[in-house]
Amino acid sequence: MKIDSYDGNGKEKEAATRIPDNHPRAHSLRVRERMKDAVEAGLVHPTGLIAHGRGEAFDYLLGERTSPEALEAIAEAARRIHQARQPVLSVNGNVVALAAGEIVRLQQAYPRLGIEVNLFHRTAERVDRLAAVLEAAGATGVLGREPDARIPGLTSDRAMCCKAGIGDADVVLVPLEDGDRAQALVAMDKTVITIELNPLSRTANAAHITIVDELTRVLPLLAEALRNPSPPAPFDGSDNLARSRKRMAAGLEL
Amino acid sequence: MKIDSYDGNGKEKEAATRIPDNHPRAHSLRVRERMKDAVEAGLVHPTGLIAHGRGEAFDYLLGERTSPEALEAIAEAARRIHQARQPVLSVNGNVVALAAGEIVRLQQAYPRLGIEVNLFHRTAERVDRLAAVLEAAGATGVLGREPDARIPGLTSDRAMCCKAGIGDADVVLVPLEDGDRAQALVAMDKTVITIELNPLSRTANAAHITIVDELTRVLPLLAEALRNPSPPAPFDGSDNLARSRKRMAAGLEL
Numbered sequence: 001m002k003i004d005s006y007d008g009n010g011k012e013k014e015a016a017t018r019i020p021d022n023h024p025r026a027h028s029l030r031v032r033e034r035m036k037d038a039v040e041a042g043l044v045h046p047t048g049l050i051a052h053g054r055g056e057a058f059d060y061l062l063g064e065r066t067s068p069e070a071l072e073a074i075a076e077a078a079r080r081i082h083q084a085r086q087p088v089l090s091v092n093g094n095v096v097a098l099a100a101g102e103i104v105r106l107q108q109a110y111p112r113l114g115i116e117v118n119l120f121h122r123t124a125e126r127v128d129r130l131a132a133v134l135e136a137a138g139a140t141g142v143l144g145r146e147p148d149a150r151i152p153g154l155t156s157d158r159a160m161c162c163k164a165g166i167g168d169a170d171v172v173l174v175p176l177e178d179g180d181r182a183q184a185l186v187a188m189d190k191t192v193i194t195i196e197l198n199p200l201s202r203t204a205n206a207a208h209i210t211i212v213d214e215l216t217r218v219l220p221l222l223a224e225a226l227r228n229p230s231p232p233a234p235f236d237g238s239d240n241l242a243r244s245r246k247r248m249a250a251g252l253e254l
Numbered sequence: 255m256k257i258d259s260y261d262g263n264g265k266e267k268e269a270a271t272r273i274p275d276n277h278p279r280a281h282s283l284r285v286r287e288r289m290k291d292a293v294e295a296g297l298v299h300p301t302g303l304i305a306h307g308r309g310e311a312f313d314y315l316l317g318e319r320t321s322p323e324a325l326e327a328i329a330e331a332a333r334r335i336h337q338a339r340q341p342v343l344s345v346n347g348n349v350v351a352l353a354a355g356e357i358v359r360l361q362q363a364y365p366r367l368g369i370e371v372n373l374f375h376r377t378a379e380r381v382d383r384l385a386a387v388l389e390a391a392g393a394t395g396v397l398g399r400e401p402d403a404r405i406p407g408l409t410s411d412r413a414m415c416c417k418a419g420i421g422d423a424d425v426v427l428v429p430l431e432d433g434d435r436a437q438a439l440v441a442m443d444k445t446v447i448t449i450e451l452n453p454l455s456r457t458a459n460a461a462h463i464t465i466v467d468e469l470t471r472v473l474p475l476l477a478e479a480l481r482n483p484s485p486p487a488p489f490d491g492s493d494n495l496a497r498s499r500k501r502m503a504a505g506l507e508l
Binding site: 029032033035036039040046047049050051052053054055056057058060061198199200245246248249250252253254 | 283286287289290293294300301303304305306307308309310311312314315452453454499500502503504505506507508
């Protein structure tokens with residue numbers, strides 16, 4: 001599949017793979033096909049599909065619904081982004097493949113939020129493709145193509161970033177992030193906000209605010225919270241995470 | 255990557271992707287690279303990577319260790335296979351990519367166990383490649399290339415199978431199986447044994463015996479149990495599953 005035929009929903013491909021409509025997991029199978037198409041279009045690294053599957057498992061335990069804990073974390077995230085000097089959204093292949101439209105609507109709701117493409121398996125070509133997909137969906141000022149700063153403590157290309165984005169940011173919203181990099185951002189004294197379904201992951205435990213919920217459900221709620229920020233409320237990140245874990249455990253015990 | 259260069263461990267590829275040795279999840283990242291190589295070699299359907307990721311999440315909750323519940327289920331599985339008239343192991347792309355060597359050693363431990371390649375996303379070419387990988391690893395009499403029977407209740411190519419394998423089998427060991435097909439095999443009055451990390455899946459709940467554990471840990475234990483079957487013991491599949499769920503829930507609550 002060529003990049004310029006990538007429409008972000010992969011409808012044609014879906015039909016071609018003959019998922020029976022009466023299959024009880026048809027919806028989930030079709031999101032999977034869409035992720036597969038994004039790999040073929042060079043947007044998502046193949047191992048990104050494995051990460052997507054891990055998320056699916058935890059989402060299943062949440063009943064595929066936004067929890068009260070996630071709503072509290074979203075409200076706190078919006079407050080921190082509002083107070084920030086330079087808030088940035090860091091996006092990777094999975095984030096763009098799943099939610100390009102939601103990212104654009106988030107930027108429209110709160111134009112002060114920068115967007116930087118920042119990849120674990122970085123190639124200049126893939127950064128370019130992902131930025132192009134966001135721009136085609138309506139995003140402006142997408143950073144990442146010309147890195148001019150580094151995240152200390154990371155080896156190789158994983159450290160590269162932009163001064164006007166992550167480099168000088170005080171608040172970084174970084175969904176679906178690798179644990180190493182989340183920890184490295186925390187070590188830079190930035191406020192780190194993540195969206196992450198695995199409440200046991202290093203990323204979830206390193207971030208200051210972890211929204212334990214599925215990306216495409218979170219972004220519209222975050223856009224709304226940025227439009228209409230709620231008054232300050234106490235927020236305890238580790239208590240919030242612990243309650244998410246308990247909710248998932250209850251999902252297992254039926 | 256060409257099929258004839260596929261060595262089942264992907265060492266060269268690993269080096270090329272520069273996973274830092276000091277990354278805390280280096281082992282897990284390398285298994286992921288191996289699965290990715292299997293996709294590139296045409297052995298695994300890309301959405302098989304997503305399924306692998308789901309399994310990883312549940313294995314994480316088990317502490318990546320074989321539980322007492324899994325050991326009980328393995329012992330019962332070995333007893334049922336021993337008593338079977340025509341026991342068959344049904345393998346798909348993920349199963350072969352993860353465990354070709356373990357499958358061969360299982361067959362050597364218990365040569366009466368047939369092996370049939372049977373795919374959810376079936377193409378004749380992929381069946382052929384997977385059978386070739388098993389044969390290169392030392393398997394004999396691999397079925398699947400010439401289907402001559404159907405599993406009632408399934409649409410399209412998903413129904414195809416071999417009389418000498420799944421078609422006439424009374425006991426089917428079918429790891430990492432789709433829920434629809436597991437249910438269809440149960441409806442055929444076969445004894446269905448699965449190896450499946452998600453204790454909430456339809457497959458886990460449809461099978462008569464569900465071994466909730468990671469495939470490559472299970473197969474050597476099953477080979478040993480087939481060599482030295484244990485005396486009959488009471489086994490309650492749904493109680494066994496419930497205890498696995500409780501164990502995972504405890505993994506979440508720390």
